Amino acid sequence: GGAGGGVQTNGASGPAGQAGAGGQDPISPSMANANGFKNFRYVSYASPAIDETAVDYWSRSGRWSKNWQNFYNCTSGCNDINSMFWGPDINYDVTAFGQSSNIPTTGNATFSGGISRPYHNPVQTNGYMLNNARNWLVWMKKQTGADGWRWDAVKHFPLSVQEDIIYNTKYNAGFANGGQNMLNIGEWVGGAAELDAYMFNTRHGSAPGGVSNEISTGTFDFGLRGFNSGNQGLFTMITGNGSYNMQNIPGQQQSNRVMTYPDGKRVHRTVPFINNHDTYRPIVSANGNFSQPLGVSSGWNNGSQLATNVDPREPRLAAAYAVIFAVDGNPQVFFEDLYNVWGTGKRYSHLPTSLADLPHNADIINIMQAHQRLNFKDGDYGVPTASNAPFFQQGNATDHIVFERAGRAIIGVTDVFNGTATNSADQQVFVRVNDAWPVGTVLYDYSGAHGINTVTVPADRRVLIATAPVGHTIPNAFGHGYSIWAPAPPGVTVTSVNDLYNYLGTYDQPLARTTTQEWEMANDLGDSHCESLGQGGSLPANSTNQRVAGKIFVEAGQPINYFITPETNGTQVVASLWNLDGNMLHSISGTSSSTTPLSGSFTPNFTGWVTIKVRQGASNQAMQRAWVNVTYKAPATVDTRNTANAVTTRAAIWTGNKGTTDVTDCGNWEEGRLPDATRNLVVPAYSSPMPIITGNVIAKDVILESGASVNITSAGTLRIRGNVLSNGSITGSGRIIFEGTTTQTFANNNATNPSGFTGEVEINNAQNVEISSSLSINGTLRFTTGRLIVNGSANVLNLNASTLIGVSATSFIQLGNSTTNAPMVQRNVTSGTPELIPVGNTNYTPITVTPNATGVITVSATEQVLSSGFNGNAMSATNRVNKMWNFVGSNGATTATVVFQWNAADENATLLRNSLFVASNANGSSTEWQQATTTTSAVGSNPFTVSAANISLNASYAVFSTNGALPVQLTNFAASLRGDKQVQLRWDVASETNTKGYEIERSFDGSNFTTIGFVAASQKATYFFSDAMQKAKQFYRLKMVDNDGTYAYSKTAIVQFALTGKQISIVPNPVVNQVNLISNGIDAATEVSIEVVNMHGARISTFKGSLQQAQQSLSNVLVQQPAGMYLFKINVGEQQQSIRVLKQ
Structure with a gap:
């Protein structure tokens, strides 16, 4: 449920750089032991390892450096405190301080590459070691969030030091205070009396909350566990083959096990255990299995064990675990007791979630779950078989002991072995239990060894406790040598032992998550x-x-x-x-x-x-x-x-923290991870100095934050396998190569700081490169393989004066096929000089522009031809090239000779290549296509070209053939108002060729048209059509339909009311309360919009709707307003009117 930290404060080890450089202090007292290796210096952020030389080591300024004065230099008559066991032994005396004799106290160490940093030999003062140990452990408590400490080898440093540090990590660590509940375990090896003395000697004389003599530290209860066969502990019970006197167990425990606070809170301090890392040293085979069977001592490395081991194959292991969970303390479960990694051949390869790979000891799990779910430790500890005249109905006192956690659980333990499959060989004893057990309490054995049989607490509280033997084979039962009798699970109807097991499995630990x-x-x-x-x-x-x-x-x-x-x-x-x-x-x-x-x-x-x-x-x-x-x-x-x-950073993230622009220096990259073909290159904004690429760098994605930059020098190349997301800038004159195997994208989102890159951009990706934002390429654009796709809304690829290399029918600039906010290519052009604009959509359809004046041309291209250029509706797909180009000239470029290119795949079936002309369209809301050149023939053979001389650079263009002329030649189309209610449409026709007729379309908003009538073609020169005037403004157009279904649209005609003499009046004026809007000839259904503002220009009200609704809605608009002048701004269709009203 919590995290702990191991603390070893008696010694230090491992001084010096590689090969011992810098670690030795040759002064005589230092040389007394450890061969004088007592210069301890540590790396830090300010002083990382450089070359492992002595001066490197001496200039490391990490926290809590140590010198020879900080250690005992004992050579004879040494004791547990001052002997050197694991390196120089720390001396916590207040006078144990001083400086190294051979590390300079001033000056700098210098290294190759011009690196220099100060030597580190700071002055020390009284209490240096204790003060630093205390500060270090408080820091560690905050840093790790540990719930407690395990103190190693506590016999070998002063107990006052341990007590000091424990107190400060419990009560002086701020937010990380461990408080009264903090777990502290000291590794003191000895009998019960020694353990008790150790715990008493590390107590806090006083603690917050008025606590005196606070027992703050527990021990591993070696007395209860037993050192070897000579100790009457659990080791002897486990290995005694049933001959151990079970009643001896309680007396093996240490006395100081629990700290009870003034408010009654009880905190367990000791740690009962069976095995730990010091008692358990098996000799294993190559696959990790035990090398010898149970009972063969040669299978254990006895010389390196702290005490004789307990083999997890021992049949009485579960009985011993039942004891350590039943007594006071925080029981420790040893990994190899719980999990079998010693007999499966999978010690080194098991899958933790697989029971086949990692079989577990089911008895121990049953005991653990019962301990937690039944809350053993909330009940007082007792041993009913040790008092109140127990009666052994079957078995005897030496073979059966009963522990009690009052009101919570009664735990029976036996060391008798019997292979019975029934309860015939149970140990049975009547014991008197604590008064905390209510009379009538029904008890189940949660080990399952007694099925769903129950016992009930009688009036005299003498309860029969039965415990199955160690070796039983009762089906679906645990309890090998133990029983756990406890009240029925609340809210559960018990019909099988599985109900008991399931209840135990519902435990939810209460510690903070x-x-x-x-x-x-x-x-x-x-x-x-x-x-x-x-x-x-x-x-x-x-x-x-x-x-x-x-x-x-x-x-x-x-x-x-x-x-x-x-x-x-x-x-x-x-x-x-x-x-x-x-x-x-x-x-x-x-x-x-x-x-x-x-x-x-x-x-x-x-x-x-x-x-x-x-x-x-x-x-x-x-x-x-x-x-x-x-x-x-x-x-x-x-x-x-x-x-x-995996914890490793996945990207190459530039930090600049080495203080250079060198991209090959791992010190400038987070975790030292440089970019490569599978790793992104990320440059954050706050990482100065920014990187400069002077050689060959390969990256997956390239990501630049706003404010970040990458400079690529003329000798540098950035090879990109993924995408680019630039909110910063890429500068320099080197090369950028897109060489991915899937479509790559380039998003340059830094509109306020366009790229200052003047080098070469190379497209070398058969799956193409796509830009999804505007981009400038100021140097060379080279096509090796693939296309450069320009997509998105109104994105511009600005080629400026860049050089184009490698353009072909398969490698070109592919524009998104759109007429709404179409993507564009921009190019500088010089008067009289042909300039290729290598654009296309599905196919390569470039243009060559020879401008009449120097300037800039912007080009869009699409595979749609609309009735009004890049506006309007789609025209019928006959007698034309399915391609439309749009030009915008600027900075002096207004006209040019343009060569248009297309492919056979771009033509519709009825196009006549020997009768072509270029048509232009001004791109208005209702503009028409106009023939811009004389009829001519296509040049070339797939691709084809046609030239147009001296055409405007501010229009759209398409290529038609003469049989693709518009079905009707209109000379006039107009709409006029006849009276207040009727619109008359008139159109004049110069000629009609194969014309079916005219669909009349109307719109109230100029965008959404509906058909309102049809007039058949009859070779007339003039046609008329009438419609009702329903709104203040109406729009009309003709859809001219040919007999083969092709069609074209006329320009749009507009008609609207003229409101002269039909104003709205406001009365009364001046006004006291309500106002009235009076119509002078305007229909009540007419749509109006009205805005009311005060004399300061502040808006009081707005309204849009019919005049009748306005009259109702605005009558009270001035009622709550202060006296003053107000302005009513009235719009009816295109007509505006302003009326000043004085509020009194």
């Missing part, structure tokens, strides 16, 4: 070496570069709550959360302080790793430490086989 950790960002912590985690470091001076605090593994849908506290109150800071791909998930920024820290919350939608980063919020602040506090929830289980759960 969230974890809180705090990272201290300091230069003497962490490590900036590119082969390290790259975490830590103070926030740098005058810089907004980011630092990585750490990573957390979070559960989807669970909030991450975090806050940041700077060293200097009132400064600007930023904290942010990122995924492993370098995408920011959440950020907080602003002023922060210790009293009001900057805080935020984010709920991820995924389960996985989240990286925490921090930085200064302003670039003019001094260097400072910062503390990042994070509370989160991790999932209950994590599949570490899933590569998605």
